Amino acid sequence: MKKLACVLALASAFTSVDALAWGGDGHRAVGAIADKLLKGTNAEKQIAALLLPGESLEAIANWPDCVKGTYCGPQSPEMVAYTDANPKHSEYHYTDVPFQLAHYHDGAVGTAEVDIVQTLKQCIAVLQGKTDPALNPHKFTKRQALILLTHMTGDIHQPLHVGAAFVSRDGKFVVPKSHAEVDEAAIFDSRGGNNLLLDDQKLSELSANLIPPGDPKPVKEGVPKALTKPFHSYWDSTTVDYAFRRVRTKTPEQFAQFAIDSKPVIKANTGEPATWPYQWADDALVVSKFAYADVVPGKITPQISKKGETYYTFALEVPANYPVPSSQIAKEQLIKGGYKLAEVLKAIYG
Template identity: 75%
Template sequence: MKKIAIALAVSCAFISSSALAWGNDGHRAVGAIADKLLKGTAAQKKIQALLLPGETLESIANWADCVKGTYCGPQSPEMIAYVAANPKHSEYHYTDVPYQLNKYHDHAVGTADEDIVQTLKECIAVLQGKDGAAVNPHKFTPRQALILLVHLTGDIHQPLHVGAAFVGKDGKFVVPTKQSEIDGINIFDARGGNNFLLDDGKLTQMSDGVIPPGEPKPVKEGVPAALTKPFHSYWDTTVVDYAMRRLSTKTPEQFAQAVIDSKPNVNVNTGLVSTWPYQWADDALVVSKEAYKDVTTGAVTEKVSKSGEKYSTWSLEVPQNYPVPSSQIAKEQLTKGGYHLAALLKTILS
C-alpha cells in the first residue's frame, strides 16, 4: 500500500494525479448532489452544526485532498493539526484489490487496516456517536469524520481507487494471491494506474467528434505540454470533464442539478450502514473491470525517481471509442457517489 507515497516520489505529474481523485469538479459534484438531496431534512441541520458558516458538502468535498499540499492555498491550522495527527492520511483514500476479483475482503491482498473501506467504517462509527480505540483508532472528531466521509465516498466510487492492476514481467495483467508476490521482479504494482501512460495526442484525437468541445485550457508560458497522461489522471479528471461536457454543464452545481433532474435509478444499499463501504467497494470492482476492458500494456520504461528509487512505467493502449464509455461510467459513478452519500447521512443523522 505505497501507491501515493511512491507516486509522490516519482514526479510532479504523479503528484497532481494521485492527489486529486475525481479532481476538484468531480468531488464537488458528489457533494453538490448530496447537498440538494438533503435540503430541508433533519440530517441537513445536523450537518450544518458540524460545518462552519458558509460551508456546504460541496465546498468541503476536496478538503481531504487539499491537506496533501498547498495547491489549494495555504494550510489552515485545522489542516496542519489533522496532518500532524494522521501521518498516513494519504493512505485513507484507496485500496488496491486486483481489479479481476469480485469482492473486497478484510486482510486480503491489496487491502490494509487504514485503507478507504476501513476509514469509511471509522467515519461512520464516529458520526453514529461511537468512540474508543476499537472503532475510532485515529481519534477523528465528528467534524473530521464528516469531512472525510464526504470525500472518501467520492473516492470509493472512482474505479481505480479500488480496482488495481498488477503487471507480470511479460507485461500482461496478473492477479497476485499474496502481498509478497508483488515483488517488483515477477509482479509489479502499477500504483493505481499512475505508472500506465496514455498518449495525450491520441486521446485528443479519440475525443474529437465524440465529446463536445470544452473551454480552452490556459497555456502556461515556459511549461511544455505533456506528451503522456497517467491512466489514473485520466480517470481522475479527464472523464469528469468529458461527462460534464456531454451534459452541457460547466460547474459541479449544474452537473448535480442535471443529474437529479434526470431522475437516475441508483441502487439502494441494504443492511447495516457499516457494511455499505464494502458494498461500494464491490461495486467499484465491477466498474473497474469495465475501465480495464480491452486495455493493453505496451513498451515498458525503467526509470529512477529523484529519491533514487527504481520504478517502471508502461505505455497503455485503450479502445478507439474509449472516451464515450469511460465518460458514461464517470457520470454514473459520480451520481452513485452523491446519492449514496446523501442516503448514508440521512440514515446516520436523522
C-alpha cells in the first residue's frame, strides 16, 4: 500500500502549477500515447513487470525531471539512490549539436559521453538484456532504463534538446568547429536556448490573436511577473500549451486520444534499435531548423549567476505568426515521440 500511495502522490504532483511550468503535460502525453499503442502486446506485459502497482508510462514519464528537485514533492528513496549514483543525471536529457548541422556524430561539437543519445542507447541495451558492462557504464537497472527511455524519448523529440544555437558577439547564429571555439568571448553557447530571451508581454500579445484562449493561470502572490521567457522554456512548455489548445484538449489523456484518432503517418525506424537514438537526433536536427527559422538574436547582455559567474544572454525576436508554426511542430513532435516510444518497446519485447 505504501508503494501505491507513493505512485498516486507522484501522479497527482504532476498536475501542480510548478509541474506545468516545466513541460509535465508534454511528457505525460508522450507516455499516454505509448500506453494506448501498446495495449494487448507482449511489450505491455513486460513493461508491467517493471512498474509499481498503479503506474503506467504516462505516470512515470516525468520521474527523471522530478529527481532534479522538489517539483513533485519530497524525493523518494528510489530517487535519492538514482541521483547519488548518477551525479550527472541532469546532462542525460539533451545534446547540443549546432542546429545548422544535419547529423549527430559521437564526439562532435556539442555532444558528450553522457548526453541524451548515449543515454538512450544505454537504456535500450539494458532493456534488451545485454550484460556487457561497456554498454551500461551507469549501471542502470531495467526499471531505471524504462523510466529514462520513456522520458528521454520525449526529450529527444523536443527540437531544442538536440539542435543548439551558438551566437557570435555581433548577434549571429554560427557553427563552432570545435568545443574550444565556444569561448564566451567570440562565440557564446545559448545553453540550449535558455540564454535566448523572448519578450514575454509581446509573445502574449502575439498568441492572443492566433491561439485559442486557455484557462486563466493562477497568480502567485509576491512573485513578480517575468518580463522575459527563455526560448527553451517556450519550447518546453508554452508550445505544448498552445498545441493542446489548438486541438481543444486539456489533459495528456485527451491529447493522446486525439493523436491516436488522427491516425498519423509516422516513418518507421530502420536497423538495430541501438541506432535509433541517432536517427531520432538527426530528425530533431531537421525540426530544429524550422524552430530557428527567421528567429533573430539581438542585444547581448552580461548576467551574474547565483554562483557569481558571468554569463551572457541575447534578446530574441521571432516572426509575428511564430506561435502557430511552433505549436504545430510541438503537436507533431509529441505525437511522434509517443509513437517512437511504443515502436522501440515493441522492438525490444515483441
